[in-house]
Amino acid sequence: MDAPPAVRARGISKYFAEVVALDGVDLDVAPGQIHGLVGPNGAGKTTLLGLLLGLAVADKGTLEILGTPVGRALAVPEGVAGFVDGPGLYPSMTARQNLAALATLRGDTLGIDEAIDEVGLTDVADDRVRGFSLGMRQRLGLAAALLTKPRLLVLDEPSNGLDPSGKKHVYGVLKRLAANGTAVMLSSHRMDDVEALCSEVTILATGRVAFSGPLSKLASENRELDYRVLTSDPMTARRLAREIRGIRVVDELGGAAEGQPDDENAGHLLIVSGQVAGMDEFVKRLVQEDIAVRELAPVVSPLEAAFLALTEQQESNG
Known part of the structure; x- marks a missing residue:
């Protein structure tokens, strides 16, 4: 039982x-x-x-x-x-x-x-x-x-x-x-x-x-998130991000995202926004171009992003 x-x-x-x-x-x-x-x-x-x-x-x-x-x-x-x-x-x-x-x-x-x-x-x-x-x-x-x-x-x-x-x-x-x-x-x-x-x-x-x-x-794969991307070739990475459908460059200067502390890699960082499928394509293109991906991580975790979206929606509806 x-x-x-x-x-x-x-x-x-x-x-x-x-x-x-x-x-x-x-x-x-x-x-x-x-x-x-x-x-x-x-x-x-x-x-x-x-x-x-x-x-x-x-x-x-x-x-x-x-x-x-x-x-x-x-x-x-x-x-x-x-x-x-x-x-x-x-x-x-x-x-x-x-x-x-x-x-x-x-x-x-x-x-x-x-x-x-x-x-x-x-x-x-x-x-x-x-x-x-x-x-x-x-x-x-x-x-x-x-x-x-x-x-x-x-x-x-x-x-x-x-x-x-x-x-x-x-x-x-x-x-x-x-x-x-x-x-x-x-x-x-x-x-x-x-x-x-x-x-x-x-x-x-x-x-x-x-x-x-x-x-x-x-933390659905259909939710768009901002990602920090650090590569061995930030200029080419930025170009590829602009070419891929479903990927949006958030920070053209490659600095730290809003609310994030500056660090020694800030000048080489790219902040892009997209869904999981788009990010998969982005990484695939980087590898094809022989560009090393040294960091790829959400600026805000998928759970926190969903939490903020849901609570803001609930409060506005209430």
Whole structure:
């Protein structure tokens, strides 16, 4: 028998006085899936995560978590863990004491050292939390969630404050959880987090779903993007770009794109705009001309470009 969806929401709406925080939201999250939740500030992300953690209840619609219908009470089924707006911790207590206090509330003190080690905080387990950086607090919050061995993990900006090493560590934890069947629902303002971790994404704008589905569908090959192109022969590359149908030269001078920092290669860069098919033809022509392609990358990632287009469209329609 197939496992029930970790999350199944239909027509979820939530109001705060005259403010519509969520407006008819549908959401599906499968077991073992890392599902991203993105959107502008005020889009309703924190409200939706709060519903999944039992911190609030929907005013309309139906919500099932781990196969159990969630009613109008502030509660969720066993097996759900996570945090929104940062983890709640006792600053005067050590990391180990914080986890022990939480474990005692649940009647079980097993697994504390395992959770601390899992998030890479063993060396500071007996340090007081008041001295922890933001990233260390995020990792301790993740450790607290792991104590319950969750089947649904809900995280709000889990990489907030993490250095590259800490981010890599947290990524590994979340991927291992998903591989073992845990559903992970995470919100992030960072598109690189979503692209690195998530197989599916839901984009919220003004409380409504602007998109929900696989990343591969969102970053469609039919979407035109700006690309940075660095070659061994920028003059010929510029000429070829102007000759190819479906390719448009954005920066004739080969400087940095708007909003991008200048670099030592700026004078040799070409910024072109086009769809994937056009860029494939461009690269093919460069190779035929024996021109080395030293860099070819989107100025803005396909996910971020789609995110901006969808949220702007949703907000203008709203």
